[in-house]
Amino acid sequence: MTTTLTQPYSVVIPSIGRQSLNTLLEALARQKDPLPAEVLVVDDRPGEPAALPLSEALAARVPVRVLRGLGRGPAAARNLGWRVASSEWVVFLDDDVEVPEGWSEELAHDLTAAAPRTAGVQARLEVPLPDRRPTDWERTTAGLMGSHWITADMAYRRSALVEVRGFDERFPRAYREDADLAARVLAAGWQLERGTRRTVHPLRPQPGWHASVRAQRGNADDALMRRAHGRRWRESSGAGRGRLPWHVATVAAG
Numbered sequence: 001m002t003t004t005l006t007q008p009y010s011v012v013i014p015s016i017g018r019q020s021l022n023t024l025l026e027a028l029a030r031q032k033d034p035l036p037a038e039v040l041v042v043d044d045r046p047g048e049p050a051a052l053p054l055s056e057a058l059a060a061r062v063p064v065r066v067l068r069g070l071g072r073g074p075a076a077a078r079n080l081g082w083r084v085a086s087s088e089w090v091v092f093l094d095d096d097v098e099v100p101e102g103w104s105e106e107l108a109h110d111l112t113a114a115a116p117r118t119a120g121v122q123a124r125l126e127v128p129l130p131d132r133r134p135t136d137w138e139r140t141t142a143g144l145m146g147s148h149w150i151t152a153d154m155a156y157r158r159s160a161l162v163e164v165r166g167f168d169e170r171f172p173r174a175y176r177e178d179a180d181l182a183a184r185v186l187a188a189g190w191q192l193e194r195g196t197r198r199t200v201h202p203l204r205p206q207p208g209w210h211a212s213v214r215a216q217r218g219n220a221d222d223a224l225m226r227r228a229h230g231r232r233w234r235e236s237s238g239a240g241r242g243r244l245p246w247h248v249a250t251v252a253a254g
Helices: 020-029 074-084 103-113 136-146 158-164 177-187 211-215 218-229 233-237 244-253
Strands: 009-015 038-043 064-068 089-093 118-126 153-157 191-200
Touching: 009 020, 009 074, 020 038, 038 074, 064 074, 074 089, 089 158, 103 118, 103 153, 103 191, 118 177, 153 158, 153 191, 158 177, 177 191
Parallel strands: 009 038, 009 089, 038 064, 118 191
Antiparallel strands: 089 153, 118 153
């Protein structure tokens, strides 16, 4: 049974050009009502890259726009998207997630059930693991299933985003920018909830040996969180333990 939404919603998808983007757009095209009022894809590749492949099936059902993000990172890309969006509810999706059949109906239920002071509603992420023993990298990705307020699939009220001025663009990576937003939203007196909709986050290919070195850059984001929110920033934002256990395991293995 379709849930009637009193307010429309927009979808914002920052993208770095992964082929999974079109898979996501095709899945959105197959959803039942209520469909989004618009889908805004923020092309966050630097320079002047070739045009992103977009689903013609989705464009035939809802307006799809591409915005140029200029490679400034996911926080800036999401800010560009929600500020252009026309709806009170803005659903942020990563370009590598998969929305299953019935996602739009479950989303409508989540948004309709949200209390007036509920600023955001998160999906329940599922990470399908292989039948064998998972690698350290795969276990790290599986940790997303227990993470709080991550924007792989997170719906926010535009009014709450306006009040806290959206994402802090000092976070240049896909790391801690969502935890920082959640901490500021909660500090402003709003509530955040987990919804009923499910979204799949597939495992990415195993990175090379230098991945741990790149991941160490996230320590700067942790330091920024500490400066912005104090020593107990993990509790106030709902953030997990971070990447330190994976770093330790990688160094020990080396």
